[in-house]
Amino acid sequence: MYMQSSCPVLEKRAIARGIFDYKVFCPEIAAASVPGQFAQIAVEGFFLRRPVSICEIDKDRGTLRFVFEVRGKGTEKLSHLNSGEVMDIIAPLGKGFRVIEGGAAVCVGGGIGVPPMLGISQIYSSKARVISGFRTAAAAILQDDLKKAGCQTILCTDDGTAGIRGFVTDALRTELQSKKADIIYACGPLPMLKGVAAAAQEYDIPCEVSLEQRMACGVGACLGCVCRTVKDGSEIFSHVCKDGPVFDSREVIFDG
Amino acid sequence: MADLRVTVAGVEFKNPVIPASGTFGYGREYEQFYPLSRLGGLSTKGTTLLPRQGNPGPRIAETPSGMLNSVGLQNGGVRKFLDYELPNLLQKDTRIVANIAGSTIEECAQLAEILNGSGVDMIELNISCPNVKQGGAAFGTDCCVAAEVTSAVKKVSEKPLMVKLSPNVTSIAEIAKAVEAAGADALSLINTILGMRIDISTRRPILKNNVGGLSGPAVFPVAVRMVWQVYNAVSIPIMGMGGISCCEDAIEMMMAGASAVQVGAAIFSDPYAPVKIIDGMDRWCDENGVKNISEIVGTVRPW
Ligand SMILES: Cc1cc2nc3c(=O)[nH]c(=O)nc-3n(C[C@H](O)[C@H](O)[C@H](O)COP(=O)(O)OP(=O)(O)OC[C@H]3O[C@@H](n4cnc5c(N)ncnc54)[C@H](O)[C@@H]3O)c2cc1C
Ligand SMILES: Cc1cc2nc3c(=O)[nH]c(=O)nc-3n(C[C@H](O)[C@H](O)[C@H](O)COP(=O)(O)O)c2cc1C
Ligand code: FES
Numbered sequence: 414m415y416m417q418s419s420c421p422v423l424e425k426r427a428i429a430r431g432i433f434d435y436k437v438f439c440p441e442i443a444a445a446s447v448p449g450q451f452a453q454i455a456v457e458g459f460f461l462r463r464p465v466s467i468c469e470i471d472k473d474r475g476t477l478r479f480v481f482e483v484r485g486k487g488t489e490k491l492s493h494l495n496s497g498e499v500m501d502i503i504a505p506l507g508k509g510f511r512v513i514e515g516g517a518a519v520c521v522g523g524g525i526g527v528p529p530m531l532g533i534s535q536i537y538s539s540k541a542r543v544i545s546g547f548r549t550a551a552a553a554i555l556q557d558d559l560k561k562a563g564c565q566t567i568l569c570t571d572d573g574t575a576g577i578r579g580f581v582t583d584a585l586r587t588e589l590q591s592k593k594a595d596i597i598y599a600c601g602p603l604p605m606l607k608g609v610a611a612a613a614q615e616y617d618i619p620c621e622v623s624l625e626q627r628m629a630c631g632v633g634a635c636l637g638c639v640c641r642t643v644k645d646g647s648e649i650f651s652h653v654c655k656d657g658p659v660f661d662s663r664e665v666i667f668d669g
Numbered sequence: 670m671a672d673l674r675v676t677v678a679g680v681e682f683k684n685p686v687i688p689a690s691g692t693f694g695y696g697r698e699y700e701q702f703y704p705l706s707r708l709g710g711l712s713t714k715g716t717t718l719l720p721r722q723g724n725p726g727p728r729i730a731e732t733p734s735g736m737l738n739s740v741g742l743q744n745g746g747v748r749k750f751l752d753y754e755l756p757n758l759l760q761k762d763t764r765i766v767a768n769i770a771g772s773t774i775e776e777c778a779q780l781a782e783i784l785n786g787s788g789v790d791m792i793e794l795n796i797s798c799p800n801v802k803q804g805g806a807a808f809g810t811d812c813c814v815a816a817e818v819t820s821a822v823k824k825v826s827e828k829p830l831m832v833k834l835s836p837n838v839t840s841i842a843e844i845a846k847a848v849e850a851a852g853a854d855a856l857s858l859i860n861t862i863l864g865m866r867i868d869i870s871t872r873r874p875i876l877k878n879n880v881g882g883l884s885g886p887a888v889f890p891v892a893v894r895m896v897w898q899v900y901n902a903v904s905i906p907i908m909g910m911g912g913i914s915c916c917e918d919a920i921e922m923m924m925a926g927a928s929a930v931q932v933g934a935a936i937f938s939d940p941y942a943p944v945k946i947i948d949g950m951d952r953w954c955d956e957n958g959v960k961n962i963s964e965i966v967g968t969v970r971p972w
Contacts, residue, residue: 415701417940460885460938461731487731503940627729627875629736629937632701634694636714636743637729650722650743655698 415506415632416442419499423476428554431483432525433492434468435500440475442504448532449509449598449623449659452479453631455501456487463487464628464654466529466600467505469558477504480528480554506631507658510621512536516595519544519588519618520564521581521609523601527555529623531562533598538563542594544584546601550575582608589616596621603667610662620662626653641666671954672961673947675709675929677906678829678854680790682709682764682929685962686919686947689910689933690715690768690793690833691740695754696761702940707947710764712857712931713754715795717769718776720746730866730875735885735912736934737864739878742770747783759788766831770795774808774818781826792828794819794853797835797860809835809860815844816851823852831855831908834899836862836888841895842902849903856899857908857931859892885934888912893925900926900967914942916949926967 420437428434442452446467453462469478483489494500510533517540522530527545534541541562546569547553553575559566568576569584577584582605585597589612599609600623613620626638633655642651642664651657651664673684688699690712696705705711723743730737745753750767758765767789771777781792796809796818808818815832823830832848834841836859845856861882866875874880892911900907909927913919914935922930935942954962 415698415940417702455938459731460733460735460934461729462938627727629729629738629934630692630698631937632698632940634698635692635729635738635937636694636723636740637726637738639723639726639728639743641725650725 414445415503416445417501417503418442419501422494422496422498422500425494425496428480429552432554433481433483435479435494436476437479437500437502438476439502439504442502443470443472443475443477446470446477446505447509448536449529450505450507451658452477452502452504453506453628454479454491456491458490459487461629462503462631463491464625464631466623466658468528468531469535470532482525503631507654508656510598510659511596513595516540518542519585519594519597521585521597521599521601521605522546523581523605524548524552526599526601526605526623529600530598531555531558534559534564535562539565541565542567542588544569544581544588546570546581546605548572580608581605582612585609585612589618594618599623606662607667610665610667613662621659622662622665623658624653624660624665625658628654630654671951671959673950673954675963677908677928678791678831680764680829684709684947684950685923685929686943686950687712687764687766687908687929687931688936688943689931690795692933692936695758697757699936699940703944704761706762707944708763709929710766710790711758712766712768712793713750713758714744715742715768715770716744716747716750716780717742718747718771718780720744720749725877727875727877728881730881732864732866732883732885732887735883735887736937737866737876737881737883738861739876739881741878747780751783751787755787755789764790766791766793768793768795768833774821777818778821778825781822781828781830785825785827789828791831792822792826793831793833793857794822795833795860797833809844810838812843812847816847819848819851819853829854831857833860834858835860836891836895836911842898845899845903849905853905855906855908856903857910858899859888859895859911862888862891884911886912886914889918893922896922896927897925897969913946914938916946916953919946919950920953920965923962923965924967924969928963928966
């Protein structure tokens with residue numbers, strides 16, 4: 414059920430350079446949301462809304478949390494929104510992650526792909542191993558939240574300033590080698606997703622990836638947000654906002 | 670409470686506000702925000718004879734006060750429209766305008782023929798899609814071809830025929846006159862204006878199709894001008910569209926000569942835009958002593 418709401422901003426924090434963390438009050442939307450879904454956030458002065466993943470859902474307090482990075486002018490403007498003001502969102506949008514009851518998960522996030530991993534990791538709690546990759550220690554986010562949720566965290570940085578030096582895909586292989594998992598979830602840059610999907614296939618573990626595409630409506634009406642997928646052996650254009658943003662990695666064509 | 674009913678080509682709409690083709694799907698998504706019965710009607714996504722995949726992504730680029738799209742008529746084909754979408758739409762107590770697009774003249778006529786037996790209220794023949802290689806704008810930018818495709822469809826169609834014009838022409842009034850002479854019952858305009866955006870860091874166009882159609886508030890003054898010029902050139906009714914995002918825009922478009930309006934890209938910013946426009950119109954009429962919204966059509970007093 415799609416809803417539009419002008420939500421009071423309860424909390425705003427800068428959690429790393431250029432990365433903002435918002436908590437907004439929207440009880441009805443929070444009640445209907447699941448991890449992996451996203452919101453279309455209106456930005457004053459910009460024609461199109463910005464898609465941002467739901468990072469954390471608190472149904473008891475009626476809040477949603479969004480964590481986004483300033484990438485261009487729209488997210489820059491959005492980051493000027495302060496607590497006490499309202500955020501205009503349409504949500505919950507898209508399909509969320511498939512949860513395997515009682516299962517064990519490995520969640521892999523790269524950079525700004527880490528926030529969507531928090532919500533799903535919280536569901537698995539101690540049965541989730543969360544591999545997060547960042548450029549450098551100062552860019553690392555959400556590690557405390559993941560620990561608080563009871564998850565095992567594995568931190569990687571490109572420059573080795575924190576955690577393991579190297580790629581999340583290597584850390585993923587090491588983890589799978591030491592202990593199997595029932596499902597893998599991933600969000601991050603396309604090359605990373607491609608690597609995660611390949612590892613999942615090698616170890617024969619189901620894998621779900623969260624994709625991005627430029628959007629207009631965000632609800633499935635304009636057919637703007639295509640990605641290449643395979644269904645029943647033939648290639649079709651799917652729509653990230655409605656068929657995704659979460660896809661079974663075996664259905665995604667990662668090139669182009 | 671003013672009388673918001675309007676009649677276009679013999680079809681009565683309960684109010685003059687109709688979501689534009691390609692921006693509202695078949696109503697399934699936006700119905701979650703408000704009942705479709707609130708709307709005057711809805712123009713369905715461009716339907717082709719066979720299913721179409723459309724263009725590769727990215728298909729969307731933002732622009733100042735608007736957007737480009739290069740969707741390329743992705744749709745499930747006319748059979749899926751008739752079997753799956755239309756039966757659902759016919760229960761919604763609103764007028765259904767079936768937007769069709771063919772890659773040849775014969776295909777356009779065939780589509781119209783297939784829709785004859787269906788419950789659609791009106792056909793909107795798209796001769797103006799900028800995002801497809803065959804048909805589309807190639808029909809809409811030449812008077813002779815535009816007339817030829819119009820008369821081919823008119824000959825077989827039992828439904829009122831509205832022809833959707835392209836703004837990517839030197840004189841839209843000339844095309845409009847040719848289409849009227851060929852038998853069109855109404856005109857709709859404007860389709861999107863061909864545009865382009867480039868990512869300066871990669872020196873690549875943002876759209877995979879390189880170019881795409883501009884819509885949204887950015888095109889509004891162009892659309893008003895074109896509706897006004899066409900209104901002065903033909904005597905068949907016009908559905909005006911292009912950049913309408915609020916009630917005042919809709920009123921302005923009607924004063925320029927539109928008997929009804931379509932609302933497109935504005936819905937992406939605000940899903941409620943069509944119903945806000947309807948409510949706003951009602952209020953505006955009351956405040957301005959207008960009893961019947963049709964009174965204002967073409968009432969601009971040019972200098
Ligand atoms: C489903 C989904 C979930 C997302 N979740 C998050 C998140 O949790 N945190 C976060 O920081 N970012 C997220 N993004 C990416 C975010 O939407 C873009 O960074 C943002 O739209 C950029 O806007 P801008 O105005 O700053 O950039 P500009 O480049 O100026 O934007 C111009 C246009 O391109 C679009 N655009 C640019 N980059 C992207 C992109 N990567 N994906 C989609 N549209 C884009 C913009 O929305 C806008 O319409 C998500 C994207 C999608 C599709
Ligand atoms: C994403 C998108 C898809 C569209 N698809 C179609 C289509 O299939 N057929 C058609 O006749 N017009 C199509 N249009 C054009 C609109 O119906 C309308 O003519 C145009 O967008 C101008 O109105 P607006 O500025 O209110 O959006 C599309 C427009 C957009 C933005
Ligand atoms: S953004 Fe409109 S269909 Fe996905």
